[in-house]
Amino acid sequence: MHWVSNVIVALLIVGAAAAARHAARDRFWRENAIQLWRRRGWSLGVVAVYLLIALADSIAWIDPPSEANALTSGRPRTIIDRIFQPETFKEASYSAPLASIAFYGGQPLAHPGRHLLGTDLLGRDVVYRTLKGVRVALLIGGLTSLVVIPIALVFGVGAGYFGRRIDDAVFFAMTVLASVPTLLLLIALIMVLGKGTLQVCIALGVTGWVQFCRIARGETLKLREADYVAAARALGVRDGAIIRRHILPNIAHLIIITFALSFTGLVLSETILSYLGIGLDGSWGQMIDQARNELSRTPVIWWNLAGASLALFVLVLAVNMIADAMRDIADPRTRRELR
Amino acid sequence: MSAPLLSVEGLSIAFPGEDGPVRVVDRLDLSIAAGETLALVGESGCGKSMTALAIMRLVPKPGRIETGAHIRFDGRDLLALSVPEMRAVRGASIGMIFQEPMTSLNPVATVGDQVLEAIELHADVSRKAARDRVIELFGLVGIPDARRRYGAYPHQLSGGLKQRVMIAMAMAMRPRLLIADEPTTALDATIRAQILDLIRDLSARTGTAVLLITHDFGVVNEVADRVAVMYAGQIVEEGTRVELLGRPRHPYTQGLLRSIPLAEARGRRLEEIPGIVPRPGHWPAGCRFHERCPHVFAPCVDTEPSRTPLSATHGACCHLVAREAAA
Numbered sequence: 001m002h003w004v005s006n007v008i009v010a011l012l013i014v015g016a017a018a019a020a021r022h023a024a025r026d027r028f029w030r031e032n033a034i035q036l037w038r039r040r041g042w043s044l045g046v047v048a049v050y051l052l053i054a055l056a057d058s059i060a061w062i063d064p065p066s067e068a069n070a071l072t073s074g075r076p077r078t079i080i081d082r083i084f085q086p087e088t089f090k091e092a093s094y095s096a097p098l099a100s101i102a103f104y105g106g107q108p109l110a111h112p113g114r115h116l117l118g119t120d121l122l123g124r125d126v127v128y129r130t131l132k133g134v135r136v137a138l139l140i141g142g143l144t145s146l147v148v149i150p151i152a153l154v155f156g157v158g159a160g161y162f163g164r165r166i167d168d169a170v171f172f173a174m175t176v177l178a179s180v181p182t183l184l185l186l187i188a189l190i191m192v193l194g195k196g197t198l199q200v201c202i203a204l205g206v207t208g209w210v211q212f213c214r215i216a217r218g219e220t221l222k223l224r225e226a227d228y229v230a231a232a233r234a235l236g237v238r239d240g241a242i243i244r245r246h247i248l249p250n251i252a253h254l255i256i257i258t259f260a261l262s263f264t265g266l267v268l269s270e271t272i273l274s275y276l277g278i279g280l281d282g283s284w285g286q287m288i289d290q291a292r293n294e295l296s297r298t299p300v301i302w303w304n305l306a307g308a309s310l311a312l313f314v315l316v317l318a319v320n321m322i323a324d325a326m327r328d329i330a331d332p333r334t335r336r337e338l339r
Numbered sequence: 340m341s342a343p344l345l346s347v348e349g350l351s352i353a354f355p356g357e358d359g360p361v362r363v364v365d366r367l368d369l370s371i372a373a374g375e376t377l378a379l380v381g382e383s384g385c386g387k388s389m390t391a392l393a394i395m396r397l398v399p400k401p402g403r404i405e406t407g408a409h410i411r412f413d414g415r416d417l418l419a420l421s422v423p424e425m426r427a428v429r430g431a432s433i434g435m436i437f438q439e440p441m442t443s444l445n446p447v448a449t450v451g452d453q454v455l456e457a458i459e460l461h462a463d464v465s466r467k468a469a470r471d472r473v474i475e476l477f478g479l480v481g482i483p484d485a486r487r488r489y490g491a492y493p494h495q496l497s498g499g500l501k502q503r504v505m506i507a508m509a510m511a512m513r514p515r516l517l518i519a520d521e522p523t524t525a526l527d528a529t530i531r532a533q534i535l536d537l538i539r540d541l542s543a544r545t546g547t548a549v550l551l552i553t554h555d556f557g558v559v560n561e562v563a564d565r566v567a568v569m570y571a572g573q574i575v576e577e578g579t580r581v582e583l584l585g586r587p588r589h590p591y592t593q594g595l596l597r598s599i600p601l602a603e604a605r606g607r608r609l610e611e612i613p614g615i616v617p618r619p620g621h622w623p624a625g626c627r628f629h630e631r632c633p634h635v636f637a638p639c640v641d642t643e644p645s646r647t648p649l650s651a652t653h654g655a656c657c658h659l660v661a662r663e664a665a666a
Contacts, residue, residue: 027490027492028447028492226442227437227439227443228442228445228446230397230443231435231437231443232445234397234429234435234509235429235430235456235460236425236429236431236460237456237460238426245445245448246445246448249447249448250446252447
């Protein structure tokens with residue numbers, strides 16, 4: 001499976017480069033990007049660091065078998081794995097951050113003073129585990145948004161633009177979904193689909209598209225009556241072209257903002273799923289879930305919780321701040337004041 | 340007179356109301372010859388914009404054009420065309436300019452690209468040729484520095500310039516008919532004169548007929564060849580500009596003309612037409628103007644007046660005019 005994620009990484013990099021090139025050429029996107037950079041350069045930097053970590057954890061390859069790597073031979077290892085070498089870089093059990101002796105028993109550690117955030121019950125380095133969680137978090141947020149946004153756009157814009165029966169059908173679907181408790185539906189879906197990254201993303205997507213669909217529908221309903229849409233009709237433009245050229249560009253800012261906001265919501269909801277025992281392996285949610293028992297020990301074992309929570313908190317804060325800035329930029333009223 | 344470019348016969352537009360459909364335009368007849376400018380004048384809500392949209396077959400839902408109407412354009416009945424055929428007519432053979440230049444352009448696309456869209460839609464030309472055509476059009480409609488303005492966004496242009504862009508868009512395919520729905524209402528007085536000059540000039544140069552919808556007799560006087568006055572969904576008087584402005588016969592037209600503020604009448608109270616425009620669906624029986632008419636007499640109350648011809652081009656729907664003509 002490792003080559004699949006390698007291909008996806010390559011595609012993502014190519015796609016991002018193409019998007020960046022398009023944005024740099026188009027004045028509208030370029031100006032907005034500059035505005036965003038000026039206001040939220042820090043947050044963008046933080047998100048970039050997370051992205052780099054996730055990328056480093058997605059590119060994997062298998063070493064040719066040899067004496068030196070007998071422990072890992074045959075298994076693909078990512079760049080992060082190669083840096084931390086979890087096969088050897090581990091202790092017997094808990095150890096405090098930067099400690100040189102084990103937490104229980106006081107035995108000397110194999111790597112004294114080198115575990116920046118200590119080790120967990122199984123002696124694994126907490127920094128390593130936290131960094132591994134980045135990829136899972138971005139996968140959940142990103143992949144689910146990729147499921148949600150197209151569904152919501154097709155249904156929302158279709159319902160708003162064509163109205164009547166399509167609108168009725170979409171509204172019915174939304175109402176039905178909204179009448180089932182989200183958490184219950186999530187659990188049921190994961191029970192049916194099974195555990196796994198893709199399954200959890202689909203489950204989150206199925207329950208999460210309603211809100212964005214509503215926004216897209218409302219906005220399309222408004223834009224459908226816009227004078228420039230009437231003008232386009234009077235020029236003989238087809239419905240498809242009107243949606244593509246006049247409606248979608250005018251809700252693009254909404255799409256991006258919703259993407260950013262739903263992203264953080266999804267990352268957080270994975271934590272809740274982990275709490276219920278149906279989260280993803282290696283996620284921050286699981287680390288936090290395990291930390292429940294550790295908090296009741298004396299002296300308290302806080303580093304597991306701290307590592308995962310801090311990483312989660314910083315990511316969610318940075319993305320939310322970017323979304324907030326994007327909303328300001330997209331709204332001409334708040335934008336003009338700052339010019 | 341040869342066959343007109345556009346002839347509308349028996350056009351009725353109805354919207355569903357609480358007690359069945361309500362007509363906003365009622366059995367309207369209208370014709371425009373090639374190259375001619377017809378001004379359609381009337382108060383708000385008399386159905387003039389709906390008439391324009393009906394010609395484009397763009398009456399907003401749930402309104403609809405009632406059966407029995409014919410809109411003949413260039414030898415074809417527009418109401419009988421299929422949807423794709425009609426789409427080919429829009430923009431290519433009939434162009435339209437709207438009242439609000441401020442909101443009639445897509446805010447996130449450059450004005451050049453929006454005019455480009457109009458050209459690429461109807462003409463099979465290369466991107467480069469279409470682009471050159473846009474810049475040429477911008478020059479034609481008097482947009483200074485056309486090459487640079489191609490990449491401008493609507494918010495970077497003034498209202499007057501935006502309306503010029505709209506005109507460029509509507510005229511991109513050299514349509515045979517241009518429908519201008521109150522094109523100057525949202526503009527300053529000085530810009531208004533410029534835009535009217537531009538429309539008149541373009542129409543003369545390209546031979547495009549213009550259906551100008553307005554409530555402003557100043558505009559009518561400046562550009563119209565013929566004038567049709569609309570009241571409560573019908574045309575009550577039509578004639579050449581000279582006939583209609585010089586010798587208005589219908590009491591409604593007379594009233595409208597008297598209610599224009601004039602420089603020589605300064606200090607005197609402006610005359611008004613008593614009462615209000617009846618709402619669609621609440622039109623009185625007989626002559627629809629009789630409740631507000633100063634000359635009302637017996638037949639007005641219960642008999643609908645028919646058109647009384649006054650000359651080859653002049654006609655009015657009024658019992659008083661009919662009686663005077665008969666006498």
